[in-house]
Amino acid sequence: MFPSAGPEPVSPICSAKGCRAAAVWVLAWNNPKLHTPERRKTWLACEEHREHLSQFLGVRGFLKDVVTLGEWERRAQDGAGPGA
Ligand SMILES: [Zn+2]
Numbered sequence: 001m002f003p004s005a006g007p008e009p010v011s012p013i014c015s016a017k018g019c020r021a022a023a024v025w026v027l028a029w030n031n032p033k034l035h036t037p038e039r040r041k042t043w044l045a046c047e048e049h050r051e052h053l054s055q056f057l058g059v060r061g062f063l064k065d066v067v068t069l070g071e072w073e074r075r076a077q078d079g080a081g082p083g084a
Pocket of ligand 1: 015019046047049
């Protein structure tokens with residue numbers, strides 16, 4: 001357990017279980033049983049876990065897109081329409 005002590009710079013962390021590495025990739029996915037088709041859930045991944053996480057989503061047919069964090073943020077800024 002880590003005590004939550006004070007503010008620290010928010011750097012995105014890999015979503016893989018137990019991994020504390022900085023995220024480099026964004027995996028955009030959608031579970032059609034839970035989400036509307038336009039909805040995108042995102043996982044973050046470091047270099048090491050990108051393949052593992054994308055396979056996890058891929059075999060379930062959930063994976064929609066894999067882009068670098070920089071590209072993802074650029075897209076978000078380009079303003080992809082309404083909604084958050
Ligand atoms: Zn990782």
